[in-house]
Amino acid sequence: MKLWGGRFKTEESKLMEDFNTSLPFDRRLYKQDIVGSIAHVNMLSKCNILTGEEAGKIEEGLKSILEDIESGKLSVEGDYEDIHSFMEVNLIKRIGELGKKLHTSRSRNDQVAVDMRMFAKEEAIEIANELGLLLETIKKLADENRVIMPGYTHLQRAQVVTFKHHMMAYYSMFSRDKKRVENAIDILDESPLGCCALAGTTYDIDRNVTSDALGFKKPVDNFMDGVSDRDYLLELCSCFSIIMMHMSRLSEELIIWSSQEFKFVDMSDAFSTGSSIMPQKKNPDAAELIRGKTGRVYGSLMSLLTTLKGLPLAYNKDMQEDKEQFFDSLDTVMACIKVMNGMLSTIKVNEGNMRKAVKHGFLNATEVADYLVNKGVAFRDAHGIVGQIVIYCEDKGCGIEDLSLEEFQKFDDSFGDDIYGFIDYDNVLEKGIKKYL
Numbered sequence: 001m002k003l004w005g006g007r008f009k010t011e012e013s014k015l016m017e018d019f020n021t022s023l024p025f026d027r028r029l030y031k032q033d034i035v036g037s038i039a040h041v042n043m044l045s046k047c048n049i050l051t052g053e054e055a056g057k058i059e060e061g062l063k064s065i066l067e068d069i070e071s072g073k074l075s076v077e078g079d080y081e082d083i084h085s086f087m088e089v090n091l092i093k094r095i096g097e098l099g100k101k102l103h104t105s106r107s108r109n110d111q112v113a114v115d116m117r118m119f120a121k122e123e124a125i126e127i128a129n130e131l132g133l134l135l136e137t138i139k140k141l142a143d144e145n146r147v148i149m150p151g152y153t154h155l156q157r158a159q160v161v162t163f164k165h166h167m168m169a170y171y172s173m174f175s176r177d178k179k180r181v182e183n184a185i186d187i188l189d190e191s192p193l194g195c196c197a198l199a200g201t202t203y204d205i206d207r208n209v210t211s212d213a214l215g216f217k218k219p220v221d222n223f224m225d226g227v228s229d230r231d232y233l234l235e236l237c238s239c240f241s242i243i244m245m246h247m248s249r250l251s252e253e254l255i256i257w258s259s260q261e262f263k264f265v266d267m268s269d270a271f272s273t274g275s276s277i278m279p280q281k282k283n284p285d286a287a288e289l290i291r292g293k294t295g296r297v298y299g300s301l302m303s304l305l306t307t308l309k310g311l312p313l314a315y316n317k318d319m320q321e322d323k324e325q326f327f328d329s330l331d332t333v334m335a336c337i338k339v340m341n342g343m344l345s346t347i348k349v350n351e352g353n354m355r356k357a358v359k360h361g362f363l364n365a366t367e368v369a370d371y372l373v374n375k376g377v378a379f380r381d382a383h384g385i386v387g388q389i390v391i392y393c394e395d396k397g398c399g400i401e402d403l404s405l406e407e408f409q410k411f412d413d414s415f416g417d418d419i420y421g422f423i424d425y426d427n428v429l430e431k432g433i434k435k436y437l
Contacts (some may be wrong), residue, residue, distance in 0.1 A: 003085050003108065017081075020317075025324050026083045027076035032118040033083050033111070034066045036193060039213035040106055047205050049104060058102055061095040062087070083115075084108050105203040106196060109227040109315040113192040116323070117232065118214060123330050124185050124236055130337045131178040131243070135171060137345050142167040148425060149264065149354035150361050157361030160425050160432075163349055173246040177239065184235045191216035192226035198314035199223055224314040233326045234308070237301040240333040241294075247340050248294040251287035254343070258284050263353045268346030271339070286343050290336045300329035359399055362390050364423040368400060371422045375414035385411050401425075 012020075038059050045055035065087065068074035080086040092099035142164040151161035191214055194200065194207035200223050207219040220226035257264035267284050275281035304325045307318055365386050372382035389411055393400055401423055408415035421427055 003081070003088060003103070017079075020081060022082045022320050022323070023077070023080050023086060025327065026112075026115075026320075027086070028323075028327060029083050029112075029115040029119055030069055030076050030087070031066065032115040032122075033087050034062045036111065036114045036118065036210075036214060037087065037102060038062055039210045040193060041102060042213065043206055043209040044104060046209055047203070049203055049205070050101060054098060054101060057095055057098055058091070061091045061099065064094060065090055082108070082112075084111055105201040105205050106193070107227070109197050110192050110195040113195070113227050113229070114210075114214065116230075116326075117188055117190075117192065117216075120232055120236060120326070121185055121188060123334075124181055124188075127240075127243075127330075127334060127337070128178050128181045128185070130334065130341070131174055131181065134337055134341045134344075135174055135178070137341050138167055138171045138174065141344055141347065141349075142171065145349040145351075147349060147351040147354055148358055148429065150357045150363055157357065157363055159366060160358055160363040160428055162429065163354065170246065170250050174243070177243045177246060180239045180242065181236070184232065184239055187235065188232035189217045190220045190226075191218070192220050192229070194219060195223040195226035198227055228311070228314040228316075228319070230304070230308055230319060230322050233322055234301070234304055237297070237304055237326060237329050240297050240329050241301050243333055244290075244294040244297045244336065247336055248291045250340070251291040254287045254347070255284045255291070258287075262357075263350055264357070265350060266348040267343070268348075270346055271343040286339050290340060293332050293336055297329050297332050300325040300332075358425055362393065362400055364400055364425060364428055365390055367423045367428050368419070371419055372412060372414055377412065377414055 041050060041055045041058045041062075044050040045052050050058075065074065069076060074090070076083070076086060078086070080089065088099065088102055091102060145167075146162050146164045149161060149163050149166065150157040151159045151166065191207065191211035193210045193214070194205055211217075211219045220229070254265065254267070256262055258267045267282070267287075269282070271284075271286040272282050273285040274283065304322055307321050307325075311318055368389065369379065369382040369386045372385060373379050377385070389400060389403070389408075392407075392411075393403065401420065405415065405417060405419070408419060
């Protein structure tokens, strides 16, 4: 049974049937479709469009379908056009001709629109919750490792920071990501049920009843917008892309830091893999996969933007293509957040190697220039003087702090004994970022 066909003279091509069907992916919306349908029939009863007895029998039938799906007695599969036809056909099988009244004053356009909004809202809340857990892990890792390390620009050692300060930069990024997702939830929280195909219905329905029953803030303002709006999916896919970008940046650093050349961190065996030929290898595959899957999420966003860019109002079949892109993006970002959380919760920080890297990076050069400025030397002159000091230390194979006072004074007689305390790395941290920790 199809939900249409009365005006057709010939049967649909089997090729078209297969091409048109969306059940293989929109079956994921089975629960939202049932919950939305129950809210719809109860509203019809309150508005005296269905009797209370009719609504009760339909609701009972829908709940039995949900129970059988979730228990495994009923599989969401078969020769159905979509999840909506699956539900209606199975409802009619269970309660008879009364099941045909389910679709009164409703179109598949507003039906799928409300299903997708409900699904997107529920899953976005889960993403926000997972980000909250990731934030807790980052904070714990940072607090337990307030160790000195090099900070980088251009992947060159620049100034001294702490591992905590570095990780808390990602804490800030993921905090913004969580806010973005929560903002997207707030914006999408409107019900399109009752818009019907595009122009509402001549039945005297009450859209506030279904909106309240389904947990939305309010019904949408415009029927045509209600059935054709997919902005919320675009916004969530954009949020997911930014989350993945941040996780990819962090993954890149973890990959670099875990290399033998750095050895700043050790990745847990639980989130690493080995080589089939080189027995010594321990590869940071969890981080590499997150970095790789970032492009996949970007692709979903661009695909959805491209699908929607030229569509006239209101509903068009092109919009069926929104689901696979959104589902894949959602599943990917959810898995990556969980893996990142597990990876960070099991990582080991190597303080000794980080401190050694600080020692050999001239990371107190800026402070030497600041010292000279405090002694009355113009900053541009101080900058040049310190550049010469760095060359001297490179040739000598030592750190700036290893120079004698006499050596310092060869470059400028403003240097005094207080230079050593001024450029001590721990003192530099105390004067700099530690006051913000």
